Amino acid sequence: MWVMDNQRFLGERDSWSRAEQFGDGVFETLLVSAGICHALPFHAQRLESGLKRLEIALPEQNLQDMLKDYIEKMINHSALSDGVLKVMVSRGNSARGYGYDRQAKACVRVFYSPYKRPEKACYVNGIEVQYCNTQCAIQPQLAGLKHLNRLENVLAKSELNDGCFEGLMSNHLGFVIEGTMSNVFFEKDGSLYTPELSLSGVGGVMRNLIFKYCERKDISLNVMDIKRDNAEQFNSAFVCNSVMGILPIKTLNKNNMAVGQLSRQLQLAIESGEMYA
């Protein structure tokens, strides 16, 4: 096929990136602190299950070693021991159709950038959060995966009002699912509540770490369908992801929320490293 790029001829090609044509792949975003990614096994595990679900095969046997190798190479190359590593794995290249060759060579693209943490006040006092109109798709075959089809996150993010740090998205059934770039937890009377993600959303690495931590510490955690209307019964909540950690919600759609005790405990567990034990 012949290819043009913004009016410029690129010549003849056999194939083109399936990530670009279809979003045919998955990705991970890892926080690197002092040369280390604390959540490495969890990222490797999710990457592996995503690739399995999409039937994308990588030659690398051990994905944790692969990620570790990329971190080391990027640190050596950039001389930055703190940063964010984004790893995209796609089904490589093909012609224009949806069908693919099962022998196609997967493509790994890695980005490493400096990371600017949210200000300390965001962690201490919390952040402003709003509800977004853009929904999370109901798509059971893709739910949980951190795949490359992220148009709805782009649209939801673009809705955010000035001063709003994050937006919460619901699905068509009216269930709260997640933030545009985070998972959400609610807190009440010493228990945590977080949305069920079997129909919609991304199963975040920090969400998974919190699950394990709560299990170890015998903290009551409920994974359930939470209607947006019912979310008002909770007076504490936080959003989280593996890069920024845990950010309490100060206001949700302008309504005040308090920082919960468990939210604080989980923040401390990240700081002390106990979260990654």
Add this chain to the structure above:
Amino acid sequence: MWVMDNQRFLGERDSWSRAEQFGDGVFETLLVSAGICHALPFHAQRLESGLKRLEIALPEQNLQDMLKDYIEKMINHSALSDGVLKVMVSRGNSARGYGYDRQAKACVRVFYSPYKRPEKACYVNGIEVQYCNTQCAIQPQLAGLKHLNRLENVLAKSELNDGCFEGLMSNHLGFVIEGTMSNVFFEKDGSLYTPELSLSGVGGVMRNLIFKYCERKDISLNVMDIKRDNAEQFNSAFVCNSVMGILPIKTLNKNNMAVGQLSRQLQLAIESGEMYA
């Protein structure tokens, strides 16, 4: 940010394709026959409404002229007056986050390939079609758009059994939505029935052309929710898109279907050019 591509350092970049990172864009696939695309205004219209919905701005004032110009350039370049033109328009490049700069420069990528039409028997006798397990997302903000988030089409297509030409996808509510690369119409007692696409699916150019044709010819056409179980009441059906035209369904999940009279009439309208009037 520093970039690596399959273990190879590409150096430092400011940004990377948002099509590849997020599927942040839309596309059109046009059939060019003897140098002409009959459905050009319809493709231009859908492209325009897609870009508007995603708030992606192109410098080109007239998208029909832009598409026409690409067709001419590709024909001159390739010396092929018949082929398929795929035009992807994305929100250009950015760093790793979902947020974007509203001044970002959109990117147009164009592919032109020879087209191999399905065999004549597919048009005359029909094709084998199966139901897919992979669902169409329920996502009202993206429904109707031909956007670049096409992972579910990829997964659905990969389900097809040998000999099956196309697969029908339903959404989580159990409504039949479309084929992996086509829209679907059912026929009964001189009327046509096609799924409502306000929650899921792509509003195809051929679907739209059929709507206009039925209006002109006073053919009864019903756009409605069709449960998969209710689809059995129809004994004729076809799938369609603007590239391959109209293909009757010979068997649906191994059950025989007859080629409908209206299906034939619509096929003839494409051949005579009346469909594009």
